[in-house]
Amino acid sequence: MSAVRCEALTKYYGKTAALAGLDLDVPTGSVFGLLGPNGAGKTTSVKVFSTLTKPSSGYATVNGVDVVENPGGVRSSIGLTGQYAAVEERLTGRENLELMARYFHHKKSDRKVRASELLEMFDLVEAGDRTAKTYSGGMRRRLDIAMSLVDRPSVLFLDEPTTGLDPRSRISMWDFINKLGDVGTTVLLTTQYLEEADQLAEKIAVIDRGIKIAEGTPDELKDQVGGDKVRVSIVKLENIDVAKEAITDLCAGVVEQEPGSPLTLTAPIWTGGGVVPNIIRRLDAAGVDVRDVEVTRPTLDDVFLSLTGHLTNSDESVQDQVA
Ligand SMILES: Nc1ncnc2c1ncn2[C@@H]1O[C@H](COP(=O)(O)OP(=O)(O)OP(=O)(O)O)[C@@H](O)[C@H]1O
Numbered sequence: 179m180s181a182v183r184c185e186a187l188t189k190y191y192g193k194t195a196a197l198a199g200l201d202l203d204v205p206t207g208s209v210f211g212l213l214g215p216n217g218a219g220k221t222t223s224v225k226v227f228s229t230l231t232k233p234s235s236g237y238a239t240v241n242g243v244d245v246v247e248n249p250g251g252v253r254s255s256i257g258l259t260g261q262y263a264a265v266e267e268r269l270t271g272r273e274n275l276e277l278m279a280r281y282f283h284h285k286k287s288d289r290k291v292r293a294s295e296l297l298e299m300f301d302l303v304e305a306g307d308r309t310a311k312t313y314s315g316g317m318r319r320r321l322d323i324a325m326s327l328v329d330r331p332s333v334l335f336l337d338e339p340t341t342g343l344d345p346r347s348r349i350s351m352w353d354f355i356n357k358l359g360d361v362g363t364t365v366l367l368t369t370q371y372l373e374e375a376d377q378l379a380e381k382i383a384v385i386d387r388g389i390k391i392a393e394g395t396p397d398e399l400k401d402q403v404g405g406d407k408v409r410v411s412i413v414k415l416e417n418i419d420v421a422k423e424a425i426t427d428l429c430a431g432v433v434e435q436e437p438g439s440p441l442t443l444t445a446p447i448w449t450g451g452g453v454v455p456n457i458i459r460r461l462d463a464a465g466v467d468v469r470d471v472e473v474t475r476p477t478l479d480d481v482f483l484s485l486t487g488h489l490t491n492s493d494e495s496v497q498d499q500v501a
Pocket residue numbers: 191194195196214215216217218219220221222223261370492
């Protein structure tokens with residue numbers, strides 16, 4: 179059965195189509211990534227699925243329950259962590275969790291047990307009895323997710339769980355999200371980062387301007403934009419042809435001199451299989467001095483550029499890029 183499903187879903191704010199006919203099918207027990215730039219409709223779709231807002235047309239179900247006809251039924255099986263943290267700063271981490279459990283009418287003894295379990299799971303045991311206002315951004319985000327898990331939802335929505343976190347906190351957050359997938363919770367997570375969807379999601383839907391423009395496993399999406407590339411920079415221009423010749427069969431014969439940078443060759447490669455060490459060995463054997471070898475993976479921008487012909491689509495996102 180599908181955990182989340184929608185068909186021809188639209189949501190208008192005045193004349194703005196936040197969702198313009200979205201179709202999704204999220205299998206139960208999977209971690210599913212909804213990937214898109216600012217303004218793509220990620221938060222809007224999460225709001226519709228979690229019954230915070232009604233669609234303008236189309237339909238959506240969570241665990242087979244219609245979000246418009248039976249919002250209460252939907253709410254009883256979901257957890258939601260919004261884009262902006264819902265933590266009460268004046269309470270400790272433990273108190274935040276117990277308060278949430280009380281809200282779900284758990285017995286007092288169960289509330290304490292559940293709070294301790296979740297502090298443990300999200301590595302907040304030491305910080306558990308400090309007020310949340312002393313928490314770092316990453317800790318706050320973890321507490322926020324822990325709070326949405328108090329009632330053991332079968333479907334969890336995470337709206338940009340790592341935006342604003344530093345790289346280390348982001349990686350630790352990925353561990354926690356992976357754990358949720360392991361215990362069978364269906365996770366629908368939104369993100370602006372292909373890398374994040376890549377790390378976490380079994381399947382990704384790319385959305386732009388309120389509709390799905392691509393769908394597949396992370397590998398399938400990357401293949402659509404040409405997969406990984408290797409960039410080889412050499413020291414002497416006179417060696418460029420020898421270098422090209424030396425590595426051409428490792429790169430399916432498609433080695434190109436990078437425009438504007440005559441000492442650099444770029445070529446598509448397939449991950450794994452020790453291609454990079456082979457490239458270095460070949461160049462060495464051919465007597466080519468190598469300055470640098472770098473593997474570049476497609477970014478969300480590459481996916482977008484190739485799928486839509488534009489990088490971003492709203493003034494807001496342009497501003498974000500400039501900022
Ligand atoms: N309450 C609202 N009133 C008017 N317009 C809205 C409202 N909520 C969203 N929109 C518009 O709908 C579109 C989709 O917004 P949404 O918040 O779903 O995007 P998003 O993918 O979550 O973006 P971000 O990455 O910036 O969080 C945008 O053009 C946005 O300006």
